[in-house]
Amino acid sequence: xxxxxxxxxxxxxxxxxxxxxxxxxxxxxxxxxxxxxxxxxxxxxxxxxxxxxxxxxxxxxxxxxxxxxxxxxxxxxxxxxxxxxxxxxxxxxxxxxxxxxxxxxxxxxxxxxxxxxxxxxxxxxxxxxxxxxxxxxxxxxxxxxxxxxxxxxxxxxxxxxxxxxxxxxxxxxxxxxxxxxxxxxxxxxxxxxxxxxxxxxxxxxxxxxxxxxxxxxxxxxxxxxxxxxxxxxxxxxxxxxxxxxxxxxxxxxxxxxxxxxxxxxxxxxxxxxxxxxxxxxxxxxxxxxxxxxxxxxxxxxxxxxxxxxxxxxxxxxxxxxxxxxxxxxxxxxxxxxxxxxxxxxxxxxxxxxxxxxxxxxxxxxxxxxxxxxxxxxxxxxxxxxxxxxxxxxxxxxxxxxxxxxxxxxxxxxxxxxxxxxxxx
Numbered sequence: 001x002x003x004x005x006x007x008x009x010x011x012x013x014x015x016x017x018x019x020x021x022x023x024x025x026x027x028x029x030x031x032x033x034x035x036x037x038x039x040x041x042x043x044x045x046x047x048x049x050x051x052x053x054x055x056x057x058x059x060x061x062x063x064x065x066x067x068x069x070x071x072x073x074x075x076x077x078x079x080x081x082x083x084x085x086x087x088x089x090x091x092x093x094x095x096x097x098x099x100x101x102x103x104x105x106x107x108x109x110x111x112x113x114x115x116x117x118x119x120x121x122x123x124x125x126x127x128x129x130x131x132x133x134x135x136x137x138x139x140x141x142x143x144x145x146x147x148x149x150x151x152x153x154x155x156x157x158x159x160x161x162x163x164x165x166x167x168x169x170x171x172x173x174x175x176x177x178x179x180x181x182x183x184x185x186x187x188x189x190x191x192x193x194x195x196x197x198x199x200x201x202x203x204x205x206x207x208x209x210x211x212x213x214x215x216x217x218x219x220x221x222x223x224x225x226x227x228x229x230x231x232x233x234x235x236x237x238x239x240x241x242x243x244x245x246x247x248x249x250x251x252x253x254x255x256x257x258x259x260x261x262x263x264x265x266x267x268x269x270x271x272x273x274x275x276x277x278x279x280x281x282x283x284x285x286x287x288x289x290x291x292x293x294x295x296x297x298x299x300x301x302x303x304x305x306x307x308x309x310x311x312x313x314x315x316x317x318x319x320x321x322x323x324x325x326x327x328x329x330x331x332x333x334x335x336x337x338x339x340x341x342x343x344x345x346x347x348x349x350x351x352x353x354x355x356x357x358x359x360x361x362x363x364x365x366x367x368x369x370x371x372x373x374x375x376x377x378x379x380x381x382x383x384x385x386x387x388x389x390x391x392x393x394x395x396x397x398x399x400x401x402x403x404x405x406x407x408x409x410x411x412x413x414x415x416x417x418x419x420x421x422x423x424x
């Protein structure tokens with residue numbers, strides 16, 4: 001069975017030959033570059049000192065090359081636009097070294113400057129003539145956004161200021177998506193997960209605009225969250241216009257990529273904390289659900305794609321609304337959060353949602369457990385989520401730095417040994 005067939009069956013809630021695997025097809029299903037380097041070394045794919053490309057500099061995610069995909073049995077590849085989170089393209093590679101001492105290659109636009117305290121500052125589009133938009137803390141593993149919030153004048157707030165990053169998709173991006181979709185479809189047998197952007201209403205990683213030189217509007221994280229309540233109409237108007245633009249772009253994109261894509265990453269807006277949602281179901285229905293419905297209805301009426309939502313934390317109370325909003329896939333399935341027990345989720349929502357993630361706890365078990373504890377938990381998750389299809393194996397969000405490589409190997413070895421249908 002090909003990877004594409006395997007994933008298609010899982011999304012149809014049918015059992016294939018084995019549970020499909022994703023690693024690196026999105027910015028929330030990848031692996032931090034230090035860990036990618038260690039894994040490649042452990043698998044004998046590289047000589048010591050061979051650098052790994054940083055393909056997503058905001059989270060410092062490493063490239064999951066075709067050789068690593070084949071070695072692990074990965075079934076999914078990602079399709080996205082040309083520019084990354086800091087606004088420059090992944091091209092013109094140059095050497096760099098992480099705080100952990102890992103040799104890596106970064107894009108030519110990866111232009112940084114050390115701060116006086118040893119932090120590393122990153123600049124939008126690699127332009128050091130403007131204020132930095134990212135900060136890698138000394139000894140850290142990924143960047144934080146630097147707040148660049150101008151004073152807010154409520155009497156003169158302009159919706160257009162928070163829409164400047166949303167506009168008609170460029171011809172260059174359309175040309176790239178067409179060529180890349182064709183390449184991935186014809187030169188691999190992998191399922192294609194697309195991240196076209198533009199439909200993540202209120203995704204807090206995007207609100208500060210780390211790729212923008214001079215972001216306007218409401219751009220501070222705390223101020224944005226406050227605004228969803230205190231300036232609700234302003235935010236609603238942003239979403240309304242963003243949705244119009246997003247739907248127009250999806251129509252143009254669909255004309256280019258057609259049915260080559262199996263699923264589209266619609267939104268990465270997080271609604272959950274460790275202990276429960278941080279907004280009420282009523283607030284979700286009032287501010288977000290109308291636009292999720294519009295996007296998902298368009299996808300289901302005009303394409304063969306499945307709709308993918310990423311929302312961390314305890315979102316059990318919101319899952320009925322996610323289903324009603326038309327989402328087909330939920331990620332990252334944070335089973336350690338309140339109310340997110342695997343068997344209960346599968347029993348209640350397994351016929352309507354595909355669980356893309358949940359394979360192992362990345363906060364505790366994978367980084368701090370033993371290989372045996374990793375194996376035990378992976379087996380439990382396979383048995384909980386796997387029956388009847390509707391499960392694509394991935395960790396809960398990205399595999400982080402400093403995870404023992406023995407634990408990473410134990411995870412993938414266990415999937416290979418225990419992830420075949422029929423599950424024992």
